[in-house]
Amino acid sequence: AQSVSQHNHHVILSEAASLELGCNYSYGGTVNLFWYVQYPGQHLQLLLKYFSGDPLVKGIKGFEAEFIKSKFSFNLRKPSVQWSDTAEYFCAVKAYNTDKLIFGTGTRLQVFP
Amino acid sequence: EAGVAQSPRYKIIEKRQSVAFWCNPISGHATLYWYQQILGQGPKLLIQFQNNGVVDDSQLPKDRFSAERLKGVDSTLKIQPAKLEDSAVYLCASSLGGVRGTSNYGYTFGSGTRLTVV
Incomplete structure (x- = not known):
């Protein structure tokens, strides 16, 4: 069965600091990988x-992620965070031959000015 | 395009009562999903519809939860009777779906219904 691990449960940064959130998945076949963001009080949005x-995938708002197949990882990065990046971040995986999206437990990011 | 619509936004009920949530997916999206997101956890898939047929309901607690998707468009999720541990946000999502393995599109999520069972 597929599973997703996000080891950083809560990350606190100052503005302009660099960000890297870890995501590892377990599945032996071809996968599609996603990062979603959930701002306070809002719905999940695809990053x-x-x-x-x-x-190396580039997303919205300056985020990027790198898929390393040998490490089963898909870490999210941003070189310089802003206060507005405060949110919960979810990594998700979908086996190529299914429509089922499996989420990690999420990482709560707090950015202080 | 309009997003995925869900109602109500909030619901508070007592345990053993029943509750229903409604979802209207994006027009033309064949696949519809219901997720349960308990506080501090990631969303967990409860049920997946392809048009009006169930594709996956392996994680749906069928003794108390039920869902239907009439005419392959709107969907309702019902809990009867509710338990304290059902307190969560219930998310609906939709995608173009279609043939398995070709839904190479981001899912679109609704804002969710926050259920509190007291």
Whole structure:
């Protein structure tokens, strides 16, 4: 069965600091990978997704993620965070031959001015 | 395009009562999902519809939860009777779906219904 691990449960940063959130998945076959963001009081929004090709994926708001197949990882990065990035971030995986999206437990990011 | 609509936004009920949530997906989206998001956890898939047929309901507690998708469009999720541990946000999402393995589109989520069981 597929599963997703997000080891950072709560991250606190100052503005302009760099961000890296870890995501590891367990599944032996081809996967599609996603990062979603949930701002306080809002619905889940897609930040970026990987299906194939260049393993370095760029998303909205300056976020990027790198798929490392050998490590089963899809870490999210941003070189310089802003206060407005305060939110909960979810990594998700979908096996290529299904429509089922499996989420990690999420990482709560707090950015202080 | 209009997003995924859900109602109500909030619901407070007593345990053993029943409750129903409604979802209207994006027009033309064949696949509809209901997720349960308990505080501090990631969303967990409860049920997946392809048009008006159930594709996956393996994690739906069928003794108390039921869902239907009439005419392959709107969907309702019902809990009867509710338990304290059902307190969560219930999210609806939709995607173009279709043939398995070709739903290479981001899912669109609704704002969710926050259920509190007291």
